Amino acid sequence: MRFLTFIKKEFYHILRDRRTLLILFGMPIAQILLFGFALTNEVKNAQLAVWDQASDTQSQKLVQALAASQYFELSHQIKSEQELEPMFSSGEAGLIALIPPALDDQLAHDHEAKIQLIADASNPNIATTLVNYASAIIRTHSNTASLQQAPPYQIGVETRMLYNPQQNDAYNFVPGVMAMVLMLVSAMMTSIAIVREKEMGTMEVLLVSPMKPIQIILAKAVPYLVLSLVNVITILLLSVYVLDVPINGSIPLLVGEAIVFIITSLSLGLLISSVTESQQTAMLISMMGLMLPTILFSGFLFPIENMPVPLQVISNAIPAKWFYLIVKGVMIKGLSFAGIWKETLILGGMTLFLLTVSLAKFKIRLA
Amino acid sequence: MKDIVIKTHKLTKKFGDFVATNEVTFEVERGEIFGFLGANGAGKTTAMKMLSGLLRPSYGEAMVAGFDVYKETEKIKRNIGYMSQKFSLYEDLTVEENIRFYGGIYGLSNRQIKEKSTALLERLNLMRDAKTLVASLPLGWKQKLSFSIAIQHEPTIVFLDEPTGGVDPVTRRQFWDMIYEAAASGITVFVTTHYMDEAEYCNRVSIMVDGVIEALDSPAGLKTRFNAHDMDEVFHQLARGAKRGE
Numbered sequence: 001m002r003f004l005t006f007i008k009k010e011f012y013h014i015l016r017d018r019r020t021l022l023i024l025f026g027m028p029i030a031q032i033l034l035f036g037f038a039l040t041n042e043v044k045n046a047q048l049a050v051w052d053q054a055s056d057t058q059s060q061k062l063v064q065a066l067a068a069s070q071y072f073e074l075s076h077q078i079k080s081e082q083e084l085e086p087m088f089s090s091g092e093a094g095l096i097a098l099i100p101p102a103l104d105d106q107l108a109h110d111h112e113a114k115i116q117l118i119a120d121a122s123n124p125n126i127a128t129t130l131v132n133y134a135s136a137i138i139r140t141h142s143n144t145a146s147l148q149q150a151p152p153y154q155i156g157v158e159t160r161m162l163y164n165p166q167q168n169d170a171y172n173f174v175p176g177v178m179a180m181v182l183m184l185v186s187a188m189m190t191s192i193a194i195v196r197e198k199e200m201g202t203m204e205v206l207l208v209s210p211m212k213p214i215q216i217i218l219a220k221a222v223p224y225l226v227l228s229l230v231n232v233i234t235i236l237l238l239s240v241y242v243l244d245v246p247i248n249g250s251i252p253l254l255v256g257e258a259i260v261f262i263i264t265s266l267s268l269g270l271l272i273s274s275v276t277e278s279q280q281t282a283m284l285i286s287m288m289g290l291m292l293p294t295i296l297f298s299g300f301l302f303p304i305e306n307m308p309v310p311l312q313v314i315s316n317a318i319p320a321k322w323f324y325l326i327v328k329g330v331m332i333k334g335l336s337f338a339g340i341w342k343e344t345l346i347l348g349g350m351t352l353f354l355l356t357v358s359l360a361k362f363k364i365r366l367a
Numbered sequence: 368m369k370d371i372v373i374k375t376h377k378l379t380k381k382f383g384d385f386v387a388t389n390e391v392t393f394e395v396e397r398g399e400i401f402g403f404l405g406a407n408g409a410g411k412t413t414a415m416k417m418l419s420g421l422l423r424p425s426y427g428e429a430m431v432a433g434f435d436v437y438k439e440t441e442k443i444k445r446n447i448g449y450m451s452q453k454f455s456l457y458e459d460l461t462v463e464e465n466i467r468f469y470g471g472i473y474g475l476s477n478r479q480i481k482e483k484s485t486a487l488l489e490r491l492n493l494m495r496d497a498k499t500l501v502a503s504l505p506l507g508w509k510q511k512l513s514f515s516i517a518i519q520h521e522p523t524i525v526f527l528d529e530p531t532g533g534v535d536p537v538t539r540r541q542f543w544d545m546i547y548e549a550a551a552s553g554i555t556v557f558v559t560t561h562y563m564d565e566a567e568y569c570n571r572v573s574i575m576v577d578g579v580i581e582a583l584d585s586p587a588g589l590k591t592r593f594n595a596h597d598m599d600e601v602f603h604q605l606a607r608g609a610k611r612g613e
Contacts (some may be wrong), residue, residue: 005471009460016459201453208419208449208526209472210441 002211006219013193014223020189028181028231029238035173036243046130048072049093051079054103062115065141066097071133088120095119095130174239175327176300179320181235182228182258183294186265187272188286190224194273195282213362221266228262229255248334257330257340260347261323265290267354274361294320319354322347370397371430372523372555373418378427380413387413389578390427395571397523400546400556402569406606410578411559412528418557419526420444432523445473448517448525448554452532456513458502462493465501466516473520487515507538511545518549525549527558531565543568563599572598574605581605 014020048066052059067074075093078084087093098116100106106113117134119127194217197203206216232255239245247254268290276282295301297315304315315321322343329335329343337344373395380388388410395401405411416422418431420440429436432446449455456465466487470480488494491511501509510530518525527546531539543565550556558569566572566586573583582589582605586598595601 002472002474005468009457009464009468012460012464013457200457201451202455202457204421204451205449205455206472207421208444208447209469210444210474211472 003215003219006211006215007222010193010219010223014227023189024185024227024231025234027184028177028234031177031181032174032235032238032243035177036239044070045073046071046094046133047075047092048134049076049078049087049096050074050099051084051096052077052099053101054099056102056104058107059099059103062099062103062138062141063097066134066137069133069137071130071137084118091120093120094127095134097134171245171332172300172328174235174243174245175324175331176298178232178235178258178327179261179298179300179323180291180294181231182262182323183265183268183290183320184286185231186224186228186262187269187290188283190221190266190269191272191276191282191286192279193224194220194270195276195279198273198277199279214359217270217359217362221270224266224269225259225262228265229258232258245331247331249330250336253337254327254330257323257326257344257347260344260351261319261326264319264323264347264351264354267351267358271354271358271361274358293318297321298324300324319347319350322350369394371395372397372433373401373429373431373557375418375429376427378414378417378429379425380410380417380422381425386578388417388424391575391578391580393573393580393583395524395555395557397555398550398553399571400550400558400569402566402572403557403559403575404566404572404602405559405575406609409575409609411575414575415526415528415557415559419447419449446523448520448522450513450517450525450527450530452529455517456501456509459500461498461500462488462504462512463497465512466519469516470519475520483519487519491515506534507541510534510538510542514542514545514549518554522554524555524557527556529559529561531560531562539565563597563602566598566602574602576605576609 014024050063050066052063063074066072072095076083076087078087078096084096087096096118098118100113100115103113115138117131119131194203197206207213211219236247236251236254240247269286272282272285272289276285297304297311297318298320299315304312304321307315326340326343326347329340333339371394373393375394376392377390378388378392379386379390391410391414403411403415413422417424417436418429420431420436420443424436431443434440434442434446436443457468460468463484466484467480470483475483484497488497491508493508493512496504496508501512504512514525514527514530517527531542534542539562546556546558546568558565560566569586571583571585572589573580574589575581582592582601584592589598589601590596593601593604595604
C-alpha cells in the first residue's frame with residue numbers, strides 16, 4: 001500500500017514534467033531515426049555514369065542490372081575519355097563503370113572480362129561503399145546471367161558481410177542505441193529523480209517517515225524500469241518496421257537480457273545519486289561518466305579491435321559493451337542463450353556488484 | 368506525574384574529532400512547545416536528527432515517544448511528524464495528492480485518508496484548491512498545508528526545523544496559532560527557529576552554544592536570569608561566547 005502510493009507519486013512526477021517525458025520517449029525514437037537514416041554510411045540512389053564501349057547484348061544486360069538496384073541511378077551514358085573527369089568534378093556521378101569493347105566476344109572466347117570501376121574517392125568511405133555495391137551487383141549478375149561457364153568476369157571483390165549482406169548499418173546501430181538509451185533513461189533519470197528529492201528537502205521528510213530506505217529506492221527505480229522496458233519495445237518495433245532490422249533470436253531472451261542491463265544502469269544511477277547533491281551534477285556525471293564510455297567503448301561506433309590495447313582492456317569494464325554483444329548476438333545473429341551465456345554472466349556479475357555497492361553506499365550516507 | 372515524551376541523557380554525536388552535540392541532557396513533556404535555539408553550527412540539526420532516528424548517536428541515551436533511539440527507530444518514525452524549512456511538499460503534485468501521498472506513506476488506510484483530507488482541507492479553507500498544484504499556492508498556504516500534513520497521522524511529537532523561514536510576520540502569527548492548536552490537542556511541538564520573537568511563544572526554550580545546552584528554562588525565567596528585556600538579548604549574551612559558527 002505504502003509502496004504503491006509512492007510509485008503513483010513517481011509517475012505523477014514523470015508524467016507532469018515535459019522535459020522528462022521528452023527525454024523518455026522522444027529520445028529513443030530520435031536516436032533510432034538519426035542513426036538509422038542520417039548518420040549512416042549507407043548510400044542510396046548514387047549517381048552512376050556508364051561508359052559502355054561495347055554496346056552489345058551482354059553489356060546492356062549488365063548496365064540494366066546496375067541501374068535496377070536501389071543503390072544506383074543511371075545518370076549519364078558517356079562516350080569518350082574526355083567526359084570522364086568532368087563527371088566527378090561537377091559532382092554529376094559518384095561512380096563510373098567502364099565496360100570494355102566487344103564484351104560479347106570476350107566472354108564467348110576468353111570466358112572472362114574486366115569491368116573497370118572508377119570512383120570519386122574525395123570521400124573514401126562513400127567511394128569504397130559504392131565500389132563494393134557495384135562489384136557485388138556485377139558478380140551476382142555474372143553468376144545468374146546465362147554465362148554458364150566458370151566465372152566469366154574476374155573482379156576482385158572482398159566481402160566480409162556474414163550477417164549483413166546489404167551492409168545495413170542499422171544492424172550495428174540498433175543494439176548500440178538500445179544500450180545508450182537504457183543507460184541514459186535508467187541511470188541519468190533515476191539519479192536525477194533521487195537527487196531532486198534531496199535538493200527539494202523532501203528526501204529528509206521521507207527518511208523520517210516509516211518508509212524504509214530500501215523501499216524509497218525501489219519505489220524510485222520501479223517506474224524507470226517499467227519505462228525502460230517500454231523503450232526497449234519501442235526500439236524493437238522501430239527497428240523491425242522502420243529500419244528493416246529483423247529480430248532473429250528469441251524476444252523473451254532479449255527482453256530478459258535488457259532487464260539485467262536496466263538493473264545495471266539503475267544501480268549506477270543510485271550510485272551517482274548517493275555521491276551528488278544537485279541535479280546538474282548528477283546530469284553531468286551521468287553524461288560524462290556513463291554516456292561517453294557507453295558510446296566510445298561499447299563498440300557500436302568505434303570497433304574495439306582497432307583500439308590501443310589499454311583502451312581495449314578498459315572497454316571490458318563497461319557494462320554496455322557486454323550488453324551490446326548480447327543484443328547483437330540475439331537480435332542479429334539469432335543466438336540462443338547458449339551462445340551468449342558468457343557475456344550474460346559477466347553482465348550479471350557487474351550488476352550484482354554495482355547493486356551491492358550502491359545500496360551499501362546509500363545506507364552509509366544515512367548513518 | 369509528568370508525562371515525558373523526550374528524554375535524553377548525555378546524548379553525544381561526534382564526527383571524527385568534531386563533537387557536534389556534546390552530552391546533551393533534557394526532557395520534554397507531552398503537549399509542550401519546546402523551542403530549540405542556537406546559532407548555525409551549534410548542533411541543533413544534529414540533535415534533531417538523532418531524536419528523529421536519522422542519525423545514530425555516538426553515545427548517551429535518548430527516548431523519544433517512549434522508544435529507544437538506538438533500537439527502536441522504526442517505532443519512533445511512526446510516532447513523529449517532521450516539517451523542514453523547505454516545506455516538504457511536492458510542488459508538481461496537487462494539494463490533495465500531497466495529502467494522500469503523506470497519508471499513504473504513514474500507513475493510513477484509504478478511508479482514513481479520505482476523512483482526514485476532507486477535514487484538513489476544510490480547516491485550511493482549501494476545499495476549492497484541492498486540485499491545484501502546490502507550486503501555485505502562496506508561500507503562507509504552503510507552509511500551513513505542510514504543517515497540517517506533518518501532523519495528519521496524529522504523531523506524539525512533531526519536529527519543526529525552522530518552519531517559518533522567509534515568511535511574513537502576519538503569516539507567522541497564523542502559523543503559531545496552528546502550533547498552539549496542535550499542542551492543545553496533545554501533540555508535543557519541538558521547534559527550532561532563528562526568530563527570537565518566536566522563542567517567546569514557546570513554553571520552554573533551550574539555547575545551544577557549541578554543541579552544549581547553555582540554558583534551558585521558560586522565556587520568562589531566562590529573561591530574569593540574564594536580566595534581559597527580551598529573548599534576543601538573552602540569546603546574544605549566550606551566543607557571544609560561541610567559537611563555532613558560520
